[in-house]
Amino acid sequence: MAKIPRKYQIECLEALTKARKEGKKKALVVMASGLGKTLTAVFDVKEFLKDNPNARVLVLCHSADILGQIKEVFRGEFGDEYSYGMYNTNEKATHRTDFLFANLQSVYLHRKEFDPKEFDYVIVDEAHHSQAVTYRRAVTYFKPEFLLGLTATPGRMDGLDIEDIFEETVYSYSLYEAILDGWLARVNHVIELDDLEERLDELKKVSESGETLSVARLNREFFVPKRDEEIAKVIKEKLSFRPNATTVIFCQTIEHAERFAKLMDAVVIHSSLSVEKRTARLDSFRNRVVKSICAVDLLNEGIDVPSTDVIVFLRTTQSTRIILQQLGRGLRRADNKDEVLVLDFVGNVERLRQIKRMKQEFEDCLKKYGNSTIKEPYKLNINTSKFKERQVDILQILENAGFCRYSDEELIELLQTKAKSLGRTPTKKDVDSDNGMPSSDTYANRFGSWNKALEAARLSPSQYRRTDKELIDLLKAKAESLGRTPMKNDIRLDSNMPNVSIYARRFGSWKKALRMAGLLINRYRISDEKLIELLKAKAKSLGRTPTEKDIKLDSSMPSSTTYAKRFDSWNQALEAAGLLVNHRFNCADEKLITLLRAKAESLGRTPTKRDIKSDSSMPSYHTYISKFGSWNKVLEAASLSSKSKSDEELIEILKAKARSLGRTPTSKDIRFDSSMPSSTTYATRFGSWNQALEAAGLSPNRLWRK
Numbered sequence: 001m002a003k004i005p006r007k008y009q010i011e012c013l014e015a016l017t018k019a020r021k022e023g024k025k026k027a028l029v030v031m032a033s034g035l036g037k038t039l040t041a042v043f044d045v046k047e048f049l050k051d052n053p054n055a056r057v058l059v060l061c062h063s064a065d066i067l068g069q070i071k072e073v074f075r076g077e078f079g080d081e082y083s084y085g086m087y088n089t090n091e092k093a094t095h096r097t098d099f100l101f102a103n104l105q106s107v108y109l110h111r112k113e114f115d116p117k118e119f120d121y122v123i124v125d126e127a128h129h130s131q132a133v134t135y136r137r138a139v140t141y142f143k144p145e146f147l148l149g150l151t152a153t154p155g156r157m158d159g160l161d162i163e164d165i166f167e168e169t170v171y172s173y174s175l176y177e178a179i180l181d182g183w184l185a186r187v188n189h190v191i192e193l194d195d196l197e198e199r200l201d202e203l204k205k206v207s208e209s210g211e212t213l214s215v216a217r218l219n220r221e222f223f224v225p226k227r228d229e230e231i232a233k234v235i236k237e238k239l240s241f242r243p244n245a246t247t248v249i250f251c252q253t254i255e256h257a258e259r260f261a262k263l264m265d266a267v268v269i270h271s272s273l274s275v276e277k278r279t280a281r282l283d284s285f286r287n288r289v290v291k292s293i294c295a296v297d298l299l300n301e302g303i304d305v306p307s308t309d310v311i312v313f314l315r316t317t318q319s320t321r322i323i324l325q326q327l328g329r330g331l332r333r334a335d336n337k338d339e340v341l342v343l344d345f346v347g348n349v350e351r352l353r354q355i356k357r358m359k360q361e362f363e364d365c366l367k368k369y370g371n372s373t374i375k376e377p378y379k380l381n382i383n384t385s386k387f388k389e390r391q392v393d394i395l396q397i398l399e400n401a402g403f404c405r406y407s408d409e410e411l412i413e414l415l416q417t418k419a420k421s422l423g424r425t426p427t428k429k430d431v432d433s434d435n436g437m438p439s440s441d442t443y444a445n446r447f448g449s450w451n452k453a454l455e456a457a458r459l460s461p462s463q464y465r466r467t468d469k470e471l472i473d474l475l476k477a478k479a480e481s482l483g484r485t486p487m488k489n490d491i492r493l494d495s496n497m498p499n500v501s502i503y504a505r506r507f508g509s510w511k512k513a514l515r516m517a518g519l520l521i522n523r524y525r526i527s528d529e530k531l532i533e534l535l536k537a538k539a540k541s542l543g544r545t546p547t548e549k550d551i552k553l554d555s556s557m558p559s560s561t562t563y564a565k566r567f568d569s570w571n572q573a574l575e576a577a578g579l580l581v582n583h584r585f586n587c588a589d590e591k592l593i594t595l596l597r598a599k600a601e602s603l604g605r606t607p608t609k610r611d612i613k614s615d616s617s618m619p620s621y622h623t624y625i626s627k628f629g630s631w632n633k634v635l636e637a638a639s640l641s642s643k644s645k646s647d648e649e650l651i652e653i654l655k656a657k658a659r660s661l662g663r664t665p666t667s668k669d670i671r672f673d674s675s676m677p678s679s680t681t682y683a684t685r686f687g688s689w690n691q692a693l694e695a696a697g698l699s700p701n702r703l704w705r706k
Contacts, residue, residue: 009040012171016044019170028149028166032175033328037150038070041123042077055120059101062129067101108138109483116143127151130165176365179377184331189342191382232263245309247292257294266292313344415457425459475517485519535577545579596638606640654696664698
């Protein structure tokens with residue numbers, strides 16, 4: 001029986017129809033977990049097929065489990081008069097089907113087998129993954145009449161914007177709005193902190209004395225972690241009041257999940273299981289044959305388990321996005337279910353801050369909505385008798401206690417936690433790409449070098465050191481996933497792979513490592529002709545001669561160094577491709593000035609050096625300097641103010657950044673915000689980055705407090 005769209009789905013469908021009428025060929029829909037994004041897309045496909053009855057539809061997703069689920073939703077709505085096919089590692093539909101459900105990685109590897117215009121409507125589920133290099137190439141390969149991206153959490157840890165692919169968010173409906181409107185279950189969030197009860201008065205005295213405490217000391221002295229046996233006992237006690245409840249328990253690692261499952265008589269779900277085993281266990285859970293699941297990452301997104309009554313957090317994560325994804329597993333409404341119980345055993349300072357931010361989001365949303373008909377849409381209960389009377393007090397006490405800069409012990413603890421979550425020693429790349437971690441520079445400065453920091457954390461290579469066989473097996477697996485011999489750049493872009501230098505040290509050279517893996521060296525070496533073809537295509541897409549900066553910013557292109565080596569220089573490579581050297585920017589002073597003024601107008605202020613360096617559509621900073629002698633002279637020639645910001649202005653900007661982050665900014669925060677003066681500017685003006693923070697009343701690396 002065909003389903004009828006809900007109110008918010010109708011609003012979304014109207015927005016999509018309007019977008020197509022306006023001639024738009026791409027759109028992004030942001031809709032909270034549990035609201036039926038897939039069904040909304042099915043409704044829109046039905047509308048599309050009314051005007052395009054012979055259209056073919058492609059559904060792309062990174063997860064085989066989610067794809068199978070989506071296929072069943074389509075089949076349930078369209079019936080047997082349409083044909084359905086799967087395209088993944090195990091099954092590749094070679095016959096023409098009305099609906100094709102394809103794994104993004106498989107499509108990337110075999111995209112040339114498809115005509116780019118083969119599908120009229122392309123849907124990308126869990127679209128926030130689309131900016132991953134290989135996934136982006138798979139998505140952008142196709143040229144449909146309409147491209148739709150679906151996601152519950154559009155934000156990415158790497159800061160990349162998925163609107164670069166889907167252009168515009170035409171409809172957005174948040175988790176908070178959906179709960180207030182009654183479409184999702186209410187949340188009863190219980191923080192289990194009984195052990196803190198005895199220390200509350202002591203903590204309050206510390207906060208009132210004005211003493212600052214490091215995060216490490218707060219966690220070590222005031223948050224005592226429970227043993228698994230204790231946690232299991234508490235969970236069973238809570239579930240005794242809900243005898244038919246089904247429970248999802250989010251664990252730290254596979255080993256932890258398997259150990260905890262024995263205590264709870266639960267089954268384990270993780271990505272290392274075969275699809276068949278995962279499906280069987282999920283079906284048993286959905287049918288309430290199994291009452292509890294211990295999950296490791298797999299249920300973070302997409303998987304539909306509407307009957308989930310209880311969510312248990314045992315996993316530490318510094319990403320609110322992941323917390324919301326995991327919470328979403330229990331938010332779907334079901335018969336006799338209007339509330340999800342959340343038992344949170346992750347007792348630490350940062351977790352409480354995250355929960356406080358979530359609570360504030362609900363309160364802000366409630367203010368915007370006015371009076372909600374839902375009673376207590378988000379109930380926060382810190383589970384100790386003292387806190388029941390003054391829940392917010394504990395959060396305020398912790399704020400008042402303050403957080404000083406990371407202590408050495410805390411840096412080590414964070415590094416060890418990161419190692420545990422990865423199952424190996426973290427690399428600099430792992431740390432620098434994690435916004436919740438201090439930068440690798442912080443570790444190097446504090447301990448003398450990155451390697452010394454690893455040693456201090458007892459993460460010497462011997463602890464997680466891979467054998468030669470493990471290194472070779474990883475290389476073979478990488479080759480299999482790529483469908484070719486890996487290049488050094490493939491390894492560098494994959495944070496799960498050991499560094500190229502490790503292979504070179506262990507086997508004598510990168511080539512010798514490839515030989516040990518039985519892989520042909522340079523089997524897929526790009527020919528000169530192919531290099532030229534890629535360069536021409538890049539020029540065509542840009543509408544001008546590419547610069548080395550353009551190439552550097554495009555991970556799909558060979559490096560400019562490759563071109564320089566093959567053709568003796570970058571300029572000779574351009575000439576070989578029939579492109580005029582600096583054709584786009586080999587222009588008169590007047591043209592350079594015109595471009596700079598246009599940049600200033602678009603920014604609403606005088607451009608900085610960093611604005612120019614980060615904009616590949618602009619001539620390079622060095623082009624301006626070589627023409628005019630200095631940056632100030634460039635600004636003078638463009639009649640733009642070259643007046644530098646005063647110390648007071650720099651401090652106000654820094655304070656504003658702290659307010660927006662809710663903590664003291666790091667130099668990494670500044671580096672990734674092109675609207676900010678550089679950390680070098682602050683260091684030059686105030687003597688050092690830390691002295692600039694102190695001038696702004698912010699303790700070095702201290703979480704900012706109001």
